Amino acid sequence: MKQGLGETRDCWIVTGGAGFIGSNFVRMIRSMGRARIITFDLLTYAGNLRNLDDLRNDPDHHFVQGDIRDRRAVDDIFSRYQPTGLFHFAAESHVDRSIENPEAFIETNVNGTFVLLDEALRYHKGAGAGRGFRFLHISTDEVYGSLSPTDPPFTERTPYAPNSPYAASKAASDHLARAYVHTYGLPLVTTNCSNNYGPFQFPEKLIPTVILSALEGRPIPVYGEGLNIRDWIYVEDHCDGVIAAFERGKTGETYALGAGNPRTNREVISAIVEILDRIHPAAGGESYGRLVTRVPDRPGHDLRYEIDATKARTELSWKPAHTFSQALEKTVLWYLENRDWWTELRGRYDGSRQGTGRRKEAGGQP
Numbered sequence: 001m002k003q004g005l006g007e008t009r010d011c012w013i014v015t016g017g018a019g020f021i022g023s024n025f026v027r028m029i030r031s032m033g034r035a036r037i038i039t040f041d042l043l044t045y046a047g048n049l050r051n052l053d054d055l056r057n058d059p060d061h062h063f064v065q066g067d068i069r070d071r072r073a074v075d076d077i078f079s080r081y082q083p084t085g086l087f088h089f090a091a092e093s094h095v096d097r098s099i100e101n102p103e104a105f106i107e108t109n110v111n112g113t114f115v116l117l118d119e120a121l122r123y124h125k126g127a128g129a130g131r132g133f134r135f136l137h138i139s140t141d142e143v144y145g146s147l148s149p150t151d152p153p154f155t156e157r158t159p160y161a162p163n164s165p166y167a168a169s170k171a172a173s174d175h176l177a178r179a180y181v182h183t184y185g186l187p188l189v190t191t192n193c194s195n196n197y198g199p200f201q202f203p204e205k206l207i208p209t210v211i212l213s214a215l216e217g218r219p220i221p222v223y224g225e226g227l228n229i230r231d232w233i234y235v236e237d238h239c240d241g242v243i244a245a246f247e248r249g250k251t252g253e254t255y256a257l258g259a260g261n262p263r264t265n266r267e268v269i270s271a272i273v274e275i276l277d278r279i280h281p282a283a284g285g286e287s288y289g290r291l292v293t294r295v296p297d298r299p300g301h302d303l304r305y306e307i308d309a310t311k312a313r314t315e316l317s318w319k320p321a322h323t324f325s326q327a328l329e330k331t332v333l334w335y336l337e338n339r340d341w342w343t344e345l346r347g348r349y350d351g352s353r354q355g356t357g358r359r360k361e362a363g364g365q366p
């Protein structure tokens with residue numbers, strides 16, 4: 001029998017749950033019936049309630065619009081919902097925007113995370129004592145900096161060397177999270193994941209940019225020579241890893257998550273072009289490859305990221321379930337079948353280049 005509101009044992013707060021990864025996570029948890037979910041999100045340009053449309057009638061999902069930097073709002077969700085877990089996805093997440101406006105990244109990723117950690121600790125030591133509360137801090141492999149072509153992949157022991165304001169702000173949040181475990185005993189686990197792709201990813205990121213530019217007959221931008229390497233993971237595999245870390249990870253530990261799919265940007269673009277040419281040929285029959293256009297490189301562009309996920313695979317018994325080629329095709333199909341989702345977002349920003357979009361006015365951060 002389906003459990004109603006208040007009957008499920010676990011109640012989890014998910015910050016950033018109306019963004020790309022957070023909304024996939026919330027949907028996955030609700031489809032498993034694993035916990036009651038409170039999505040807490042400011043709905044910046046990157047947050048979109050349509051991402052959670054299919055949970056509109058779910059009595060065990062609640063949406064609360066709020067800012068992680070707002071101590072009263074955060075205190076309020078802790079006291080109101082008495083959670084057993086908090087999954088912290090909320091962030092400013094786009095590297096190009098961090099180069100143009102680093103301040104928003106410090107405010108949300110550093111100050112916002114600080115407020116959440118501090119309020120989580122107060123809750124854990126007070127009203128939440130004895131509830132088995134855990135905090136799952138979601139971070140990125142970008143905190144480790146850039147690998148040379150011959151360096152071994154990142155592990156949890158790789159020294160931090162962030163290069164972009166985004167990576168530096170996430171690194172700062174990881175250090176704060178660590179300090180709250182070691183100084184105050186907050187029960188917290190951190191995951192550092194590689195590049196995600198899948199449904200509901202905001203159109204400014206590489207894979208949606210390529211798909212949508214091709215479908216709209218616009219130039220497909222490639223930074224410089226297109227030789228930068230990222231290790232790609234399907235969003236559901238990341239979400240599975242986050243659940244595994246929450247359930248089986250040791251307090252204070254970090255787990256690097258990656259699917260072992262390093263690809264140059266050129267290889268990713270070619271794979272998308274091949275899928276589109278096969279399943280959705282352009283009118284006139286010419287390959288979408290003709291649209292690929294070189295654009296000036298991102299300043300300080302990291303050359304290579306790659307994850308060695310041995311620790312997560314052995315200690316969490318986690319492994320990715322999707323291959324790159326199958327999941328990439330699934331992703332392309334999703335964008336083909338959900339045109340109204342992305343045309344609405346496309347209307348709100350200039351998609352001619354990754355990360356050049358203006359924020360939407362209403363609901364954006366100050």
Ligand SMILES: NC(=O)c1ccc[n+]([C@@H]2O[C@H](COP(=O)([O-])OP(=O)(O)OC[C@H]3O[C@@H](n4cnc5c(N)ncnc54)[C@H](O)[C@@H]3O)[C@@H](O)[C@H]2O)c1
Pocket residue numbers: 015016017018019020021022040041042043044045046047048066067068069088089090091092093094108112138139140141170192193194195196197202
């Ligand atoms: N996308 C990736 O490839 C990737 C890889 C590894 C780790 N991560 C991490 O995963 C998390 C989610 O990434 P994403 O790609 O889904 O990001 P996203 O930009 O799609 O979503 C971020 C969400 O956070 C919300 N948000 C922003 N500022 C907020 C604030 N002050 N208060 C409350 N909510 C706020 C936004 O409205 C949005 O819904 C981030 O912490 C990111 O660093 C992302």
